[in-house]
Amino acid sequence: MDTKTAWHEHxxxxxPFWHPLWAGVALGLVLLLTFIWxxxxxxxxxxxxxxxxxxxxxxxxxxxxxxPYLGPMVDNGHPLSSWISWQVxxxxxxALASAFWAGRLRVQWDGERSxxxxxxxxxxxxxxxxxxxxxxxxxxxxxxxxxxxxATLSIAAFVFLAVFFxxxxxxxxxxxxx
Amino acid sequence: MLPFNDAGMVSGLLCGALFGWVLxxxxxxxxxxxxxxxxxxxxxxxxxxxxAIVVAAAGLLVLQSLGxxxxxxxxxxxxxxxxxxxxxxxxxxxxxxxxxxxxxxVVGLFSGRLDAGVFLLGLLLGTFAFAGLYGPAIxxxxxxxxxxxxxxxPDAYGIPAWALVLGMAAALVGVFVWGGRFERAxxxxxxANEAVEGAAP
Numbered sequence: 001m002d003t004k005t006a007w008h009e010h011x012x013x014x015x016p017f018w019h020p021l022w023a024g025v026a027l028g029l030v031l032l033l034t035f036i037w038x039x040x041x042x043x044x045x046x047x048x049x050x051x052x053x054x055x056x057x058x059x060x061x062x063x064x065x066x067x068p069y070l071g072p073m074v075d076n077g078h079p080l081s082s083w084i085s086w087q088v089x090x091x092x093x094x095a096l097a098s099a100f101w102a103g104r105l106r107v108q109w110d111g112e113r114s115x116x117x118x119x120x121x122x123x124x125x126x127x128x129x130x131x132x133x134x135x136x137x138x139x140x141x142x143x144x145x146x147x148x149x150x151a152t153l154s155i156a157a158f159v160f161l162a163v164f165f166x167x168x169x170x171x172x173x174x175x176x177x178x
Numbered sequence: 179m180l181p182f183n184d185a186g187m188v189s190g191l192l193c194g195a196l197f198g199w200v201l202x203x204x205x206x207x208x209x210x211x212x213x214x215x216x217x218x219x220x221x222x223x224x225x226x227x228x229x230a231i232v233v234a235a236a237g238l239l240v241l242q243s244l245g246x247x248x249x250x251x252x253x254x255x256x257x258x259x260x261x262x263x264x265x266x267x268x269x270x271x272x273x274x275x276x277x278x279x280x281x282x283x284v285v286g287l288f289s290g291r292l293d294a295g296v297f298l299l300g301l302l303l304g305t306f307a308f309a310g311l312y313g314p315a316i317x318x319x320x321x322x323x324x325x326x327x328x329x330x331x332p333d334a335y336g337i338p339a340w341a342l343v344l345g346m347a348a349a350l351v352g353v354f355v356w357g358g359r360f361e362r363a364x365x366x367x368x369x370a371n372e373a374v375e376g377a378a379p
Contacts (some may be wrong), residue, residue, distance in 0.1 A: 005294045017211075017369045021354070023204035024229020028224065031217040031230055035192040035211060038283055039181040040253035041234075042197050045301065052305040056204040069312040083190045090194020091201070091281065092288045098202035099289035105204035106374050107290040110209050123205075124289030124293040127276015128300020129285065129307065131269045135280060136308035138265020142279035145262065147227060151234035153330045153342055156255045156312060156342045161305040164226075164273070165216075167355035171274035172216035178277040178377045 012103035031151055038083065041148020044091070045135040046084035051080040071135075111178040123177040182246040185377035198285055207289035209277025216274055219364035221357030223291050228353050239339050257334065258327035264319065276300065277377075 018026070034042050053073040056064035065071050073079050099105040111120035135141040138160055139150065146164065149157025204226050205211045214220025235335050242245040255262075276297045278286055283301070286294030308316075328334035331342055361367055372378065 014370050014374050017373075018200075018206035020204065021198060021229060024226040025277040026200045026231035027197075027204070027232025027234055027257075027370060028237070030193065030196040031234040033196070034189075035252050036181050036241070036247075037184050037189045037193065039251065040182040042281075044194065044279075044284065047304075048280060048298070048301045049305050052302050052309070054335035055302065056306070056309070065311070066274060067309050069309040072214075073247060076254075083185045085198070086187045086190025087194035088284060090191040090196075090200035091284045092194075093191070093286040094195035094198025094200075095202040095207060095285040096198075097195075099207065101326045101372070102203070104207075104370060104374050105200070105290050107292065108376050109287070110291045110293050110376045112231040112293075112376060114210070114379050120288060120293050122298050124276050124278075125303075127272040127274075128277070128297035129213035129272070129281055129304040130300075131272030131297075131307045132304020134250060134265045134268025134272060134304075134307060135301075136265075136305055137268065137316070138261050138263070139258075139320075141269055141281065142273070143281040144264070145255055147230060148253075150231045150377045151238060152252055152254045153235060153339060154255045154258040155325055155329060155331055158257050158331070159262040160266040160269075163263045164270035166228065167267050167270035168216040168274045169218075171271045172213060175275055177275040178213050 012101070013100040014104060027147075031148065034148075035151070040153060041144065042087065043140065043144030043148065045132070045141045046082070047088035048132065048142060049073070049136065050079040050082055050085055065126055067074060068091075114178060115176060119177070124174075127177060179241040179251075181251055185218045197281075198288070199280060201285045202289055205368065205370065205373055206282045207285040207291065207294075208368060209286060209291070209293070210377035211373050212279075213274060213277055214368055217364075218360045220367040221361055222351065222367055223358055224353055228350050230344070231279060232343065232350050235339075235343050235346065239343055242339075254329045258320055258323070259325060260322035261320040262298060263323075272300075272304075 002154045053070045109117050215223035239280050278297045283294045283297040325334050332339045
């Protein structure tokens, strides 16, 4: 073994990813369990939006309280004390446990080898900005609106997913982000 | 009668942990695997998402048919089609450029990817930008093209739910067959070893 490799790269063997069919069945059952238990599906940007409201309150309280979008979230108590915040914390813990157990936990700038670290930081930041803005317009993201909404046969979810895939295909042809 | 409508910490942490566990095992912490869908060389995103949608939709339909759950008992997003289309456009572009969607960026960060942390920072900035610009113009865009007849395809257009689920299941077979062909004609799906090494030049 190369003595220069870090401990976490060779301590646990890298396990293969699940077959997409079984991963999809498992994801569908987790989503169904969430519907049965809570009455709604899974999400992500509900938590980042509340995190934004909380950070806004810490850094610019007057602006945040007066803001017509973030203000109401702050009025209803601590913006982070909501179901979706716990759920995203759970996602972090579940992903960490899975990546560690399967030997896939590795600290890295993914995309550094392909396009360079500086450029990768720019594409990640710009991509996040676009997705963050878009998820607020649609009141949901790929998880909350696309996945969870489509399971309820929501019209908005199918429109979102169709535009999402077509635009993703087109933009990938023009820009290499990773 | 289902659902239980629990809004507590335990259900949030547990459903979230299972969600993150499955996403990481599907390979969805890796930006080169995720964007492989748009390069048409790795169809895992469509295969996994579409399978999950069919399984969850069929499960809800069964529960409703058995009378264990009311038809309108679970949350359904409003049919604001302009908002959904503009949001899909921006999230799709953000996914192609940034390599993640909001949920998978959390998985990426917690499998050690620092670029996913930058994507999450971008999400917060995008939210602030939206909040700063929020006003009558954005509100009227978000309320445009609303379907008044109902929020779901069965409610608005009278298509039976079972027919939709069957149709989606048939389309799912097509996704696996056609996706498999595209994968064999290109470099193919990103393996776990390749994902751990990071996106290749």
